[in-house]
Amino acid sequence: MRLSYPTNIKIIQVPCTGKVDVLYLLKSFQRGADGVYVAGCLEGNCHYLTGNLRARKRVEYIKKILDEIGIGGERLEMYNMSAAQGPRFVEIANEMTERIKKLGPNPIKLAASTKSEEGAQKGKEECFV
């Protein structure tokens, strides 16, 4: 298909989204990711039965924490798609990139740049697949 998706997305492969620990999500933001999304298999299609359902619950939990601390829960999202849905993968990558662009950089980078005048760092998103 040779579809292209935004270059700012860094893909981190995991055996199943059930492997995505809540700490992975928080640490991504700590390390400067502007947004993170988890791309799991379609609900009902998990090879390990409930891995993607568990991932969704963890994402929801961390969204609440991000809202509470002012980073913003909308910077984190859970999506479901099958390995055969290349166009959908691209659509989501674009959708998430647009959303994060509107939100701007990770607030911790803004705080750091106003202090040290390093300037805004390059936009970065992480995607757990």
Place this chain on the structure above:
Amino acid sequence: MIIGKGKSIKDILAMIENHSKIIVAGCRGCVTVCAAGGEKEVGILSAALSLAREKDGKPITIKEVTLERQCDSEYLESIRSFVDEYEAVVSIACGAGVQFMAEKFRKIPLYPGIDTNFIGVTEAQGVWTERCQACGDCKLHITGGICPISRCAKSLFNGPCGGSAKGKCEINPEVDCGWQLIYDRLKELGKLDQLEIIIPINDWSNSRDGGPRKIIREDLTL
């Protein structure tokens, strides 16, 4: 086990507002099992606190430690060598652990990171319910192994009351009537005659009376 629940991160941030170097201390005992204060929760809380502080342009150094137990002196000693290097400790152990740590390390401010709720069980993964109120005078042998103090909303000893309907308590249709549970269990055991035992007024002097309770086992003291 003792069941607790994490305090809101905003509350904890307010507690540590004036500190820039803290310890977040977990406990591998009860609070690990109820997912409120174990090693994992230490990591989550530390990451969240540090993210929030970085966002506000006031970065914080956090040392993450998880003690075997915070309710025993020997395990608390494990942090003595470095505790003075920090400005405060946020303990996510139960109330007993937080207090014992405060007693042992008198010069460092100690903040609770969780609320300690009750003595209970893991009913299902992620679901904990109360079973015991530590009244100090157990009656479970008479009531079929179901505690009327913790399971009955009125803590009645000779129930049920008129608020029991279809096995549920009047306080909430989702709460089982403790005395219905006792009746059902005694019936299963073929011991319904035990319901005729009149349980006398409880000896509350073993409970919240006379200040903090103490147990001394002479055979074990050194």
